[in-house]
Amino acid sequence: MKNPKSKQAIIDTYIDMRKTTPIEKMTVVSLCKNANINKSTFYVYYQDIFDLCEQVEDIIVEKITKSIRHPELAIDHTDIFTEEVFKSYQEYNELIHTLFSGSRRSALPDKIHQSLTELFFSLRPEYQNNPEKHIMFSYMIYGSYYAYMENADYNSQYVISVISALTKI
Template sequence: MDLREKKTLRAIRTAFLQLRGQRPLEKITVKELCELAEISKATFYIHYRDLYDLSERLQKEAVAAIYHSISHPDWAVSSPADFTRELFAAFQSQKPLIDILFSGTQESVLPKSIEAELRSHIFETQPELEGNVRFSTLLTYEVQGGYYSFFENRERFGDSAVAEEIVRGVQALSREMDAEPSF
């Protein structure tokens, strides 16, 4: 990729994030994005099918950055509380981007994508867990339940306090699930 193309893609990304930070994806037009990025619509369409394609690619980049900052994804199985702490640190590392790319109608994309990445990794290394209802339930609770609880309560109680309460909940659920017989 030459320097000019890199600058164009950076301008598109910057303009999109600026516009997306101000309003929902559905309210942004290619025309206004191109004006802000100082490119033609033809140039935009060389790189992206539409705004949803651009948004999806940026979301995938953010999901990859979050997932790759989790240094111990296997802790989701062996140490759920430690995994949960690491997961929230990963979310925090990308918070400004999360707030822009995963708001409004896009809110559910991030936790579902992170959970899918984790499942894929864990099932590659531990295929016996694929049909395990306890593992599946706990992972969904850790990722999706924790995510929504964290972002719903963090402003009111603070990041650390909410994250630690979620960790306590994961620990309690994990102990409870280990104590109860499976159906």
């Protein structure tokens, strides 16, 4: 029988453990011990640690995607879109640095790209077959992510303005 509290305990414990433990060194046994649940409870929800990892990452990606209020503006108003993406990364900064660290670092931009591409082209189908728009969109997603991650010491508005200027060229 599924218990939402047990599932949340698994997720919360997983996130807490990821702060200090790489995904490759995490075990179902240690997670269950820390969450005070039986292994059988874990397997009601997840196949293994990597399935848990993927599902938790997908939850964060969905939250980031939903927090972008105007995805349809990505091509025509790169400054607005870039700012919304940045603000979303800032809102989930701690979880991003916890869950998408180590071997999982490249998973976030890949998942964000996939999620936002599907959303954008569903809202702007006229761009679906336009290679230039695909390239620009990919550049904005990957570029903004790595600019965010690599330039945390700079003012975010400054980084946003630089990216926006680059995409307007």
